[in-house]
Amino acid sequence: MTSFEGRVEELRNVSIDCFENSNIYSTTFFLTHCHTDHMKGLRSYIFLKRLADETNVHLYCSEITAHILATENTFAEVVHKIRVLPVGVSTIVNIPSHTGPAEDITVTLIPTGHCPGAVMFLFEGEMGRILYSGDFRLCEGDVSRLRQLHYLDGTVKAIDKLYLDTTFLSRQYLQFPSRHSSISILCSHISSWLQEEPDNAIYIEMPANYGSEAVFIEVAKCLGMKVHVKDRAYNIYKNIAEIREAVTDDPCCTRIHACLPCGHKFLTGDKTTMLPCQGKLMKLRIIRLCAMSFTSKVYDGSLESAVLQSACKELFRICYSSHCSYRELEHFVQYLKPRQIEACVIPRNMEVADILQLLREISRGGNGYIDLPVLTVSSRKVTRNGVSTDVKTFFSSRHTEQQNTITSHNETNMKEASQCNMQNEEGYVDSEICRLIAEDLKPKIGDHDVDVRHRISQAFLETAAALNKPAVRKNC
Template sequence: MSTFGGKIKEIPGISIDRFDRNNLDSQAYFLSHCHIDHMVGLNTSEFQGILKERNCFIYVSHVTKAILKKLYPNIDEQIKELDFCTPTSVHLNNAVVSVIPIPSGHCPGSVMFLFEMDQVILYTGDYRMSLNDIKRIQALYDSLGKLKTIHTVYLDTTFFSKKYLQFPSREESLDEICNLIKQWLDVSEKHIINLQTSARYGYEYVFMEIFKRMNMPVHVSNEAYAFYSLIPDMDESVTLESSKTRIHSCCSSYYKNICIKNLIGYSTRTVKMSAMRWTTEKLEQGITNNQDETYFVCYATHASYEEGEEMIKFLKPKEVVPCVLQKDDAEEIFNMIETLLDFNSEPIPKKPKLFEVSKIRQQIYVQDVSENGSDDLYESALESPQMS
């Protein structure tokens, strides 16, 4: 849940992902994606009135613009679309700032914003990107191919804790989820899936991938459908008609529809997707946990600690501002950021993914014991590679 206040101190006159309080005096607005915690104040008559009176604009991605136009047609003319990875000049009262939107991997249409004025500032919004993905972002390099000097990174710190060192990639999680669904549905026409989520929204990629692989939409609640139907290319992935599918995501604590309980004679497998429960210790056992036909699967749309760490070490910013802070972890986050900003520290050697350690162990157990009696495969997998 974002706790970012909206203001970028290096660029007076703009606000990002917050549209109330002192942000009402800004001259230009930016929205990284359409999730509720990043849209506070956007739906108010006060903010929308200010946009029109001052002829201010909200700068967004193509997908976000399509959603906002349907939600708030009355401010259609104040919404400006930014092209991915293309610089746009935004005129403020006494300055011009260049902004480049960069896909952030969080949800359809989500972007980071790279601002360039006197200094270069990166606002990540909610993001999920590997270091290799970040290295391929051309906007981070100058015309000579040299990495730009980043002054400040406003960082998504949702899981910036050593409790969450690593997460499986989105592709790994989607494979696991879709395999669990297919295995169950293939057994019998009387088998159905109860797909449970840990938040109201944020599972767009999951539903789209399920439809792509299973050729079956996901039954969702009226509230969820009202949101998902706003997103381009999602109209086939979700449905309000329970009879059209055997995959249901309408019975969690957020959505009170009880269609699954009314399907007498059907056998249900529950698949619960979340990231918060998947600490470092739990992921050592794998990315799935089965408890009486309820399968918990690790699915993360935010960066893990190591992904955040790798971004900081690669970009080498002068300052990092955490955008998600809770009282019980704020001090820990600030301390870890301070440590990472000391770039004289040695790089951390690459280790196997935590959730692959259990696979390594399984491979060892089925092998013959070597002559010297050591678990060569396991030991070599855990050894740090030699740094070149």
């Protein structure tokens, strides 16, 4: 779960994978992939309005990510503002500025193997070379094959700053099986269960709504049987040639299913389980693909240790990770030797100090990477009144710049918002935050960007007004 707040300090006017709080003020947005922790604020009224209304504001992503967004009605009004960048090829992107001339930067999308359409962004320009990894799984050796990270003569490009997916930066997760191995184990499990009896069926439980499509492709190839997926997923997959052949929206033509929302609670009978798409109790084996349960104490590198049978007999867990293990992160960092690293995920039960220590360790591991990089951690913290520290930082930095009296005014409002939250007045705080931001963005004497400030400020005010309206209670 990323804690990255959206801003890359080296790139003004750019926000990545976060579309709320002060990010709304950016002109150029990048989305690495369609997982909810990277889409915060993307569906909000305020962001969509800004994207739709501002001529120079765009959202950049890969073609598959754009396809996924286009299947949602929410994005119908902004589809024309979503710009597809080709994977593997460098593209010059113009970054408009509120206060000065626009800036050109070179952006290269690098596939991350995390889920369909997921990419890293390599930014190159006057600010240096920045690699934003997004979520990724590259096995040892994969990075040396990424030509986008090398010069023509094969030497590694010098990375000034690496924003790193540190989901499994923990000595508890030293290694994971390659996804190829995980899928082979899965296929042999499915095959033996289906052969036992003609009525046996399989349910594959995925860690997220998207991300495990490579599994469907391999399972369909190996078993000669398509995977039943939910209609919404099918509508996306039918546009992606590689996946289309592996899935079906017809529940009756297969015994392999992955057709329920994440976290579905199965009803069980005597040795049987209810599969809603069949409308009956059946002999169903559930296979959960996950990584969290496979600490180094459980998974020792052997195939047998990559499978866990649950106390509930027909639930099996198979180790499958779409993020790098500790060793893979170590290899990646030592290969690239970036000058700075920012950890973008705070793993469960870890403090910032622990992550910094582990970053230090992976930076000076076996290959003699002695010049320690500068290390930082992104931490999206939310205060009691629901105002993210990001908003506060934005306020304070702008106030320092302008040295005006609004600081104390806003601080008073923040306190009021906080008190209202304690009184549990639902909805009030959100509208108050919008009103505060609107106030802060109002054009001031000497501003060069009066028009854009005025429009954004108005949009925040409209949102504040909409949020203040009492909800209409429907009688069911």
